[in-house]
Amino acid sequence: MTRNGWSIAAVVLAALVASACADATTEEELDLAAPDAGMTPTETSDPVVRRCRTRVAYGKTWLQPAEQPNAYAFYDGVITWTGRCDNSGSTSFAMLSNGVKVSFAGNTACEIEIDYTEACEQPTECTTRVFYGPAWVHPANHPLQHDDASNRVTWDRRCTASGTSSVATLSNGWRPVFSGTSSCGIGLRYLSCRPL
Known part of the structure; x- marks a missing residue:
């Protein structure tokens, strides 16, 4: 060359x-x-990422089905739960708005956290619904079976005897009274308390 x-x-x-x-x-x-x-999933133009989804997470007393490996599930659309916790023998259960039944060990032991993607346009302020079991002694002028509180409210599941009644002490200082000893029953619904 x-x-x-x-x-x-x-x-x-x-x-x-x-x-x-x-x-x-x-x-x-x-x-x-x-x-x-600086692009977050909610800022993308991808319609799959921007769709409305609900994350439902279950508390420590959740009875985990064999086919569900995680203590949470994602559902399309807005899924709700009233906070109602029904007893069935020695267990309790919650019915979600999509018909899913979630079971828990112990009476009135439901504990569910619900969070939404931004596309759902749901309230973003963290609130807790405290649902009281059937033995709860209603205060005067309080016909509802629950109370709503700002932020996250927890209960360590301790039930203190007080004469013929029992008392549960919640993390926000509330002390609901129940008729009968060892009869405390509280379900907790956390709404928008953990961002997706």
Whole structure:
């Protein structure tokens, strides 16, 4: 090959290498830029990511079915729960608005957390519904079987005897009274208390 032939080959090879390097740099820059772009899933134009979904998570007393490996489930659309917790023998259960029955060990032991994606346009303030079991002593002028509270309210499931009654102490200082000893029963519904 002539000197000019080698020169032309070298120029062509250098151009190919430079082109490949430029392409690799561009791909690498795109990959590195993706996490820092500030785009959250709710800001994307992808309709699958922007759809309304509900995350339902279950508390410690949840009776986990064999076919459900996680203590939570995702459902399309807005899924709700009134906070009602019904007893069945030595267990209790909650019925979600989509017909799903969730079971828990112990009476009035339902504990469910519900969160929504932004596309659902649901309230974002964290609230707790405290549902009282059938032995609850209603205060005067309080016909409902529940109370709603701001933020997360918890109960350590301790039930303290007080004469012929029993008392549960909640994390916000509430002390619901129940008729009978060891008769406390409280279900908890957390709404929008953990972002998706």
